Amino acid sequence: MSxxxxxxxxxxxxxTAGWLTAAILATKLNCRDSKSVQITLVESPTIPILGVGEGTWPTIRNTLQMIGIDESEFMRECDATFKQGAEFVNWRDTPKDGETHSYFHPLSAVFHSAYDFNLAPYWLLGSSPLPYDHATTSQSRISQLGLAPKKITTPSYAAIQNYSYHLNANKFAEFLKKHVTNKLGVKFISANVTQVHLDEEQHINRLSTDIEQDIIGDFFVDCSGSKALLIGDALNVGWHSIDDVIFNDTALAMQVPYPDENTPIASHTIATAQEAGWTWDIGLHNRRGVGYVYSSRHTSDERAEEVLRAYIGEEAEGIEARKIPLNLGYRKQFWKGNCVAIGMSAAFVEPLEASAIFLVEAAANMLADTFPRHKSSLGFVESSFNKTFKLRWDKSIDFIKLHYCISNRADTAYWRDNVDPSSIPESLKLKLEQWKYQPPTKYDFDYAFEPFVLDSYLFVLYGLGYSTNLAADESRYNDNKIAQAKFSEINLLTQRLVDELPTHRQLIDKVYQFGFQSI
Incomplete structure (x- = not known):
């Protein structure tokens, strides 16, 4: 070799970031072949992982299947349940006593993607009396009824309704670690990195550790979280803060046991708007993961804990709330020289749409698919990767901000500040102006790797009651018979699924006991 x-x-x-990256690289680069790239992962035995991200995207199913993991085993080992989307409670209006409003962002429209036929203008013109998320998809109603996205007879990784998972992030990392080291040929070293050494080209060439063993490499992946040992400390790549756009910079997290083993498990994340942020509520097999993401500029830690405990109720008694500071933003370069940052060392946006693990998957896949086997290729791939992920993160930030900046809530300074035009990215402002008189179309999403696509924007816009005035343009939407047929088809599908699908708890119990069929 040269x-x-x-x-x-x-x-x-x-x-999750390190072991998932190792799994994707080892699989795609066929690292079990001695002629291929060899991968070493060094992990600190003393620094705990963040371990809060419990939501995923449907892409994780393809990833797990690709790296050779059995779905049933994964679910049992990681306390995993199914996720069909998110329900947003009280984001639209200031809540009144005893009243709530909610809408769903399901994981897919299942039958009808708006890319193929956009039902939004027909819904806006009154073709369906149902809320937008119920009119255009079965999944919102299925989730609301506590039903599962598939049956025990559905093969592994196959879906009746699109789904991802809720999971225990600490157990998931350990599960991946065992799989990657035992079956994919990745070498593991338990050590703390004490020094990063650069060569004359300012490329990393070796790491010193506290076990008196230097680790030599040709290419390095920084998955060291917010410490950013390589990309930040050693290579001095700066951080672009987004705290002027996204305000939530702190989280409190609690693990809440179920009252009994028959307690229903929600198959969606429940995100409830609060006075200075929002609470998440995620149902795992044996407990709920509940937390409050908030802006420290708009509330105190003490008040935040009061809000969280009030949300949970008496079940929170005796449970400690874990405080997690959040550094919102992204690296000015994700890739520099022979080093790429993946995970929190690269970027972090609050967990509103559970995009963190998806963007780890996306980064690891792009790294594997464009892997520069020769050092002369580094410059080109670095430029391409940086451009791609700058776009991905900017577009993710736009979508997260959308949830706040079109809300009608005005009961606290937090919500009033979120609709201040100075906090809204120009790219999002332009789209919102366009969408006042025309619903979003596929032409508004022209980037091949958009993290959030047309359907996602439609669910949030019209779930939050965004006003699109079609009075001057009504005549162009003349496919009413097609639209009515599609609305009817969705209703019929929903009724059939209600009759056929088990409850989420029933399916989870069967998966843990019997498992799915292998494909």
């Missing part, structure tokens, strides 16, 4: 060939890849940091 000295210019990249043969040794070193990943610094475990957790």
């Amino acid at each position: 000295s210019k060939t990249i043969n040794q890849v070193v990943i610094v940091g475990g957790g």
Whole structure:
């Protein structure tokens, strides 16, 4: 092999980001072949992982299947349940005593993607009396009724309704670690990195550790979380803060047991708007993960804990709330020289749409698919990767901000500040102006790797009651018979699924006991 060939890849940091990256690289680069790239992961035995991200996107099913994981085993080992989307409670208006409003952002429209036929203008013109999320998809109603997205007879990873998972992030990291080291040929070193060494080109060439063993590599992946040992400390890549756009910079998290083993498990994340942020409520197999993401500029830690405990009720008694500071933003470069940052070392946006694990998957897949086996390729791939992920993160930030900046809530300074035009990115402002007189179309999403697509925007816009005035343009929407047929088809599908699908708890219990059929 030429000295210019990249043969040794070193990943610094475990957790979900590190072990998922190792799994994707090892699988796609066929690292069990001695002629391929060899991967070493070094993880600190003393630094705990963040371990809060309990939501995923449907892409994780393809990833788990690709790296050779059995779905039933994964679910049992990681306390996993099914996720069909998110329900947003009290985001639209200031809540009144005893009254709530909610809408769903399901994981897909199942039958009818708006890319193929956009039902939004027909719904806006009154073709369906149902709320937008119920009119255009079965999944919102299925989730609301506590039903599962598939049956026990549905094969592994196959879906009747699109789904991802809620999971225990700490157990998931350990599960991946075992799989990657036992079956995918990744070498594991338990050590703390004490020094990062650069060569004359300012590329990383070796790491010193506290076990008196230097780790030599040709390419390095920084998955060291907010410490950013490589990309930040060693390579001095700066941080672009977004706290002027997204205000939530702190989280409190609690693990809440179920009252009994028959307690229903929600198959969606419940995100409830609060006075200075929002609470998440995620149902795992054996407990709920509940937390409050909030802006420290708009409330105190003490008040935040009061709000969280009030949301949970008496079940919160005796449970400690774990405080997690959040550094919102992204690296000014994700890739520099022979080092790429993936996970929290690269970027972090509050967990509103559970995008963190998806963007780890996306980064690891792009790294694997464009892997520069020769050092002369580094410059091109670095430029391409940085451009792609700058766009991905900017578009993710736009979508997260959308949930806040079109809300009609005005009961606290937090909500009033969120609709201040100075806090809204120009790219989002332009779209919102366009959408006042025309619903979003597929042409508004022209980037091949948009994290959030047309359907997602439609669910949030019209779930929050955004006003699109079609009075001057009504005549162009003349496919009423097609629209009515599609609305009817969705209703019929929903009724059939209500009759056929088990409850989420019933399916989870069967999966843990019997497992799915293998494909």
